[in-house]
Amino acid sequence: MKNSFLRFLFAAAGLLVAGCATYPDEATTRQIAEKMVFEAFSASPAHLKRLEQDRSQQICSKVGNANLSTEEAAEVVKLARDSIKYPASGQIVGDWKTGDILAHDGAGDRIRDGKTENRKVNGALCQNCHGLAPGEINVGNVGPALTGYGKQRGNSEAIAKYTYDKIYNAWAFFPCSNMPRLGATGHLTQEQVAHMVAYLIDPQSPINK
Amino acid sequence: MNTRLGIWAAAMAALQLAVIPPVFAQSGDPLAVGRKMLIEDNPGELWIDQGQSLFYEKRGPKKVSLEQCDFGMGPGKLEGAAARLPRYFADTDRVEDLETRLLTCMTRLQGFDRNELLKTAISAPASKGSDIEALALFITSRSNGMKVNVSLNHQKEYEMYKAGEYLFYRRSGQTDFGCVQCHGEQGKRIRLQDLVHMTSKAGAQEVSSTWPAYRGSHYVVRTMQWRLNDCVWQMRLPDLKYATEYSIALTTFLNRQGNDAVIQVPGFKR
Numbered sequence: 001m002k003n004s005f006l007r008f009l010f011a012a013a014g015l016l017v018a019g020c021a022t023y024p025d026e027a028t029t030r031q032i033a034e035k036m037v038f039e040a041f042s043a044s045p046a047h048l049k050r051l052e053q054d055r056s057q058q059i060c061s062k063v064g065n066a067n068l069s070t071e072e073a074a075e076v077v078k079l080a081r082d083s084i085k086y087p088a089s090g091q092i093v094g095d096w097k098t099g100d101i102l103a104h105d106g107a108g109d110r111i112r113d114g115k116t117e118n119r120k121v122n123g124a125l126c127q128n129c130h131g132l133a134p135g136e137i138n139v140g141n142v143g144p145a146l147t148g149y150g151k152q153r154g155n156s157e158a159i160a161k162y163t164y165d166k167i168y169n170a171w172a173f174f175p176c177s178n179m180p181r182l183g184a185t186g187h188l189t190q191e192q193v194a195h196m197v198a199y200l201i202d203p204q205s206p207i208n209k
Numbered sequence: 210m211n212t213r214l215g216i217w218a219a220a221m222a223a224l225q226l227a228v229i230p231p232v233f234a235q236s237g238d239p240l241a242v243g244r245k246m247l248i249e250d251n252p253g254e255l256w257i258d259q260g261q262s263l264f265y266e267k268r269g270p271k272k273v274s275l276e277q278c279d280f281g282m283g284p285g286k287l288e289g290a291a292a293r294l295p296r297y298f299a300d301t302d303r304v305e306d307l308e309t310r311l312l313t314c315m316t317r318l319q320g321f322d323r324n325e326l327l328k329t330a331i332s333a334p335a336s337k338g339s340d341i342e343a344l345a346l347f348i349t350s351r352s353n354g355m356k357v358n359v360s361l362n363h364q365k366e367y368e369m370y371k372a373g374e375y376l377f378y379r380r381s382g383q384t385d386f387g388c389v390q391c392h393g394e395q396g397k398r399i400r401l402q403d404l405v406h407m408t409s410k411a412g413a414q415e416v417s418s419t420w421p422a423y424r425g426s427h428y429v430v431r432t433m434q435w436r437l438n439d440c441v442w443q444m445r446l447p448d449l450k451y452a453t454e455y456s457i458a459l460t461t462f463l464n465r466q467g468n469d470a471v472i473q474v475p476g477f478k479r
Contacts, residue, residue, distance in 0.1 A: 021364040023371055033372040033458065037379070040455030043447030050382040050446055057380045061387060065378070106400075109383065111447050125384070128399045140399045142391060178390045185383040187445075 047111055055079060060176035068175060076175035083184040084168045092164040092194050093155075099124075099199025100206060102192060103132055109187065122187055124196055125180070133206035143179060150201035150208040163197045253346065253423030253475030256338060256430040260347025263340050269319025278314035280307070280348065287351035289358075292472055295461045297363035304369040306460045307345050308434050309452040315341075330451045331435050334427040342430045346421040352472045357417040359465040366461070369454075373462025376455060377407075386444040388459070402479065407463060417467025419476025426479055433460055 024032065037051050053061065056079050059072045068076070086092055105123025109116055126132065131145030139145075153159045165172055168183030168190075182188045188196070199205050264275045280290035281298070295306040301313055308330070315321045332339040361367050380387040391399065392407040406412035424431040437456045441449045449456065 021362060021367055023367050029368070029371040029375050032368055033375040033379070036372060036376070036454040036458055037381075040449055040453040041441075041447040042450050047447040053379070053381050057385060060385070061379045063374055063378050065389065065393065109445050110442050111445070112442060114448060138400050140397070140401075142394075142397050142399065142404070180384040180386070185385065187383040 042114070043111070044114065047114070047116075056171060056176075056181075060171075062176075073175045076171050077173075080169040080172035080175070080181065080184065083181070084165050084172065085183070085190055086164070087190040087194055089191075092197055093160050093201070094191060094194035094196075094198045096195070096198040096202040096205040099195035099197070102188075102195060103127055103199055103207075121189075121192065124182065124188060124192065126196070129178075134209060146200060146207060148208060150203060150205065153201065155201040155203065159201060160197055163200055164193055167193050167196050251423050251475050251477050252428075253421070253430045253477070256343045256346045256421075256423075256475065257350050259338070260343035260345070260350075263344050264347055269315065269321045271318065271320035273319055275311075275314055275318065275344070277318055278310075280310055287348055289352050289355050291349040292352040292355045292357050293359060295359065295366075295369065295457050295464065297366050302365075304363075304365050304457055304461060306433070306452075306457045307348060308341060308432055309457060311341055311344055311348075312452055327451050331432075331438065332429055334429060336429060338429045342421060342432055342435075345432050346430050346475055349421060349472065349474045353474060355472055357414070357464060357468050357470045357472060359417075359461065359468055361465065369458050369461040370465055372454075373458035373460070376459055377462060382445045384445050388440070407466070410466070413463055413466035414470030415467070417464040418470035418472045419474065419478075421474055422476030422478045424478045430475055431478070 023029075038048070041048065041051065043050075056076050059068065059076055062068070102121075102124040103126040106125050106128050107117060108119050108122025111117075126146070127136075127139050129140040129142035131139045131141065131147045134147055149163075150159075167188075169181040170177050170179035171181055180187060183190065183193045200207060202208070267274050276285040278284065279298075279300075280287060281293055281296050282288070282290045291307055294310065295304050297304050298310065298313075305313060312323065312326060312330075315326055316323045326341065329339050330341045332342055361370055377388045380390070389408065391397065391404050392412070395406045395409065395412075397404045397406070405415050407416060420433045420436065421430050423429075434451055434456055437459060438449045438451075
């Protein structure tokens with residue numbers, strides 16, 4: 001008797017919970033999920049920093065890829081423009097041969113068992129997502145193909161500067177695009193970005209053959 | 210069994226070297242043909258028997274089997290249980306995915322040390338695999354032919370789902386990656402690797418119905434926890450711990466999106 005009464009109580013409570021259960025609001029979801037992020041990784045304080053979002057990343061993390069407001073887009077663009085720095089030498093067109101190697105290098109700065117990859121420089125990751133020189137097969141297509149990039153655009157100073165800025169921080173032109181802000185986040189150095197510019201616009205580069 | 214595995218490993222390696230057809234399949238992946246052939250005779254099947262033995266064997270400090278473990282359908286009831294995971298469990302007062310639930314039972318029922326289990330949960334490539342990998346596959350295989358049916362009833366299930374959705378779009382780190390940067394569009398590849406389009410129903414269904422899977426390039430069965438772990442590594446994030454709320458949230462989101470897919474494990478991955 002007592003047992004069945006208890007069962008009834010549990011069932012009623014269950015119904016009540018089911019009846020009230022619903023999606024949490026945005027702020028609650030954010031709070032729950034952000035807590036998960038900071039509990040999920042084992043890492044040194046330096047590595048944990050990678051989990052923190054900067055202002056632009058926060059804006060660019062909209063659920064369902066919802067559209068940015070005009071103000072948000074403008075803020076991301078402004079932050080991106082302000083982030084761009086140039087090599088101390090002033091040379092924004094480096095060495096295309098070095099750029100070619102970097103374009104095909106997808107490694108660098110990954111963390112396993114608390115250790116970052118033991119490499120002198122990070123790869124530029126281009127091959128992962130972009131078509132490169134004509135005939136190259138092992139290339140991704142998440143981004144547009146860059147085949148013939150310089151052939152189509154030339155190698156004027158204006159194109160060099162646009163290309164440098166685009167690689168350094170793509171969000172200066174396309175706020176929140178999938179393209180990593182390779183220079184601004186420190187994945188590539190300013191000199192490396194200059195090598196990528198050369199690889200893309202130099203008429204001798206295999207990408208323009 | 211080891212010999213059979215060895216033969217498979219050798220066959221796989223030979224295929225990966227030899228099969229590069231001049232004309233690519235639609236996917237653009239030159240290994241697609243060889244992979245399709247292998248799916249029909251998936252070496253991962255070998256892990257099912259291993260998982261079954263582990264499940265019914267009296268193991269751990271308490272010398273009991275996992276038959277009293279409740280995966281949501283009642284103690285020891287495995288048919289269709291994995292199809293409904295992740296879900297809320299009253300005895301732990303949390304939402305658990307398959308691997309988290311296994312950890313719960315292996316520690317509570319069998320008395321295994323949680324930290325020891327965590328150390329070996331993800332096996333080395335070309336090894337015999339871990340107990341958890343084999344158990345996860347065996348248990349999921351008991352839902353083969355059934356439809357994924359992750360339901361949201363409990364408040365914590367709603368929260369888990371929404372958190373997973375949020376995390377799917379959350380960008381961070383020096384590559385500015387969230388999940389959606391690679392898995393948000395149809396027909397995309399990283400180099401030659403096809404990317405699952407997880408924001409489509411079909412893509413989410415592929416995720417929800419094919420793990421655990423035999424990973425050809427590792428010669429072992431891999432689980433969803435491993436998959437997330439490897440993604441996070443490529444995203445330049447730190448080491449993802451095993452069986453965290455973060456992984457359960459993403460799995461809840463993806464599996465729920467992938468409802469109604471017919472489970473067929475082991476899946477087969479490159």
